[in-house]
């Protein structure tokens with residue numbers, strides 16, 4: 001199956017510095033991929049290359065099997081929706097008028113506008129001027145604009161910046177619906193909380209390089225970070241220590257204790273604890289995407305200080 005996005009050793013240079021450095025990436029149809037990285041990691045550069053706004057210095061970018069630069073590029077753009085990082089609209093227009101304007105620009109059917117406004121939760125505010133919209137409402141209008149024409153590929157640059165937790169959740173619910181209808185979504189972010197359940201894979205970029213790529217489970221396996229075990233009950237008198245624990249265990253409310261163990265010791269520790277009658281409950285807390293992001297981003301500082309990236313992540 002042709003990947004929706006394919007980067008083959010793509011480098012983008014500005015003067016002497018590289019915004020992207022020999023990036024390889026294949027995104028299959030219907031995947032939701034999070035593009036994660038600190039400021040300046042190369043996320044927006046990758047999106048601009050996909051949109052055909054800039055050209056690679058080396059390597060090749062293909063979108064739906066074609067170069068975003070060639071003669072078919074305008075057709076290609078009809079299959080694409082884009083929400084830029086800083087979305088700006090004409091303040092004097094209403095939400096409906098803004099979408100009407102963009103639908104004309106994109107030459108798409110204007111009858112979808114009301115449905116889209118409902119879908120992003122702006123149905124009741126459709127006739128209000130944009131200048132009266134909150135930050136969250138503007139982001140929703142930006143998303144509705146990106147969804148005009150039922151795109152098969154959606155590029156969302158920092159879409160949840162400035163949104164409150166409820167608006168962020170609503171936003172991810174919309175992403176879930178898009179995934180259900182087979183749309184491929186590329187979502188750049190450094191705001192991670194809440195994104196985990198909605199993505200298929202994450203690409204962690206650092207200084208234009210691929211630091212890690214995989215599903216959350218694959219990233220957990222690669223990182224082999226300790227997991228946290230939370231144990232409730234008055235069990236410490238009978239089994240006062242867990243020799244496998246890393247660092248100092250922490251007490252919680254006097255009735256629970258939390259400690260970190262390596263994944264290799266998980267089953268040994270669980271078996272022992274489950275045979276201790278005073279143990280009332282055991283909770284396993286695997287590393288979150290945020291932990292993984294911090295871990296893989298630290299490999300970049302290691303690289304800069306002379307050591308290399310982990311095996312398998314050097315492309």
Ligand SMILES: Nc1ncnc2c1ncn2[C@@H]1O[C@H](COP(=O)(O)OP(=O)(O)OP(=O)(O)O)[C@@H](O)[C@H]1O
Nearest residue numbers: 014018019037038039040041042043044045046190
């Ligand atoms: N037009 C340009 N001219 C020179 N340097 C550029 C240009 N565009 C981007 N860069 C540089 O390329 C690097 C990557 O930038 P990019 O905007 O892709 O990062 P980003 O991951 O999107 O960052 P942020 O999270 O801050 O948006 C940065 O060092 C940036 O300064």
